[in-house]
Amino acid sequence: MIAGSSCVRIFLMDSDIKIPEACGATCERLKVAPSQYLLAVDISAQSVSLFEGGRFVKKYRCSTSRFGIGQVENSRCTPLGLHRIAEKIGDGALPGTVFKGREVAGHVDEIGVTAAKITTRILWLEGMEPGFNQGGNVDTHRRYIYIHGTGDQDSIGRPASSGCIHLADPDLIALFDLLPSGTLVWIAER
Numbered sequence: 001m002i003a004g005s006s007c008v009r010i011f012l013m014d015s016d017i018k019i020p021e022a023c024g025a026t027c028e029r030l031k032v033a034p035s036q037y038l039l040a041v042d043i044s045a046q047s048v049s050l051f052e053g054g055r056f057v058k059k060y061r062c063s064t065s066r067f068g069i070g071q072v073e074n075s076r077c078t079p080l081g082l083h084r085i086a087e088k089i090g091d092g093a094l095p096g097t098v099f100k101g102r103e104v105a106g107h108v109d110e111i112g113v114t115a116a117k118i119t120t121r122i123l124w125l126e127g128m129e130p131g132f133n134q135g136g137n138v139d140t141h142r143r144y145i146y147i148h149g150t151g152d153q154d155s156i157g158r159p160a161s162s163g164c165i166h167l168a169d170p171d172l173i174a175l176f177d178l179l180p181s182g183t184l185v186w187i188a189e190r
Contacts, residue, residue, distance in 0.1 A: 017049055017056040023186040026082045032128060035084070037179050039147075041165055041187040043069060043078060046157050048147075048167065050175070060175075061157040063150070063166040068159075069189055071138040076162040079140050081133045083185040086126035086141055088176060095120050095169040098151070108151045116151025117162075120169045121176040123147040125185055147185070148172070 020040055027034065038051040043064045050057045070077030089102050096108035099118045108116045125147065127133025127140035134140065143163065150156070150166040160166065165187075167175070 017059065019051055019054060020186060020188055022188065023082065023184075026129065026186075027184070030082065030128060032082065032184070035180075035182055035184045037183045039175070039179070039183065039185045041078075041185065042190060043188065044190045046159065048165070060167060060171045063156050063158060063160040065161050065163045066159045067162065071133055071140075073137040073139070073143055078161070078163055078165065078187065079127065079133045079138070079143070079145055080187050080189065082128045083125040083133065083140055083145075083187060084128055085123045085147075085179060085181050085183045085185060087122075087124040088179075088181055089122035089124065090120065091176070093120065095149070095173065096151070099148075111151070113151040118146065118148050118164075119151055120149030121172050123176060123179070128184075147175075 019038060023040065036052060040049045046062055046064065048060045048062045065076060065078040067076040069080055071079045090097065096119055097104055098106045098108060098111050098116045099122060102122060108119060123146060125140050125145045132138060145163055147165045147167060149169050149172050153168055156166055156168050
């Protein structure tokens with residue numbers, strides 16, 4: 001999917017959406033084997049593209065940080081670069097289930113939309129680029145950067161998070177069920 005540069009440069013007949021070349025180059029540099037699926041987050045478009053076997057499958061609207069992009073701990077920014085899904089939390093939870101500390105804490109109907117910051121499912125990300133999004137004060141996993149749901153579903157499509165990537169409940173549930181741990185996630189400004 002990613003390893004060969006020829007795969008990175010393929011234009012699909014039914015779409016002009018392709019795996020970002022920088023993602024392929026980063027995988028090659030780090031000697032990271034491709035995963036069956038890839039999520040590519042485009043911060044400027046507030047979208048997530050799903051690829052399977054190097055071919056575009058579907059695009060989803062998302063929300064990234066209202067504080068912009070950045071790697072540093074406590075910045076509340078969305079980190080860039082190559083990541084993988086390290087942990088999946090919330091399998092089988094009802095849409096709108098609220099999580100605090102990765103434990104079920106109630107439901108949106110009980111807590112309220114504005115208080116429901118992390119809902120439905122959690123895909124906990126781990127950075128794969130030492131010194132950039134892995135280790136030290138730039139470690140994505142230690143920063144608790146997730147792909148997750150939000151009580152405020154109306155905010156999807158514009159920057160609204162505190163560093164994480166928000167998806168609408170139906171999209172998040174479908175991706176959670178489809179993607180295994182270890183799936184690569186590429187986050188880029190464009």
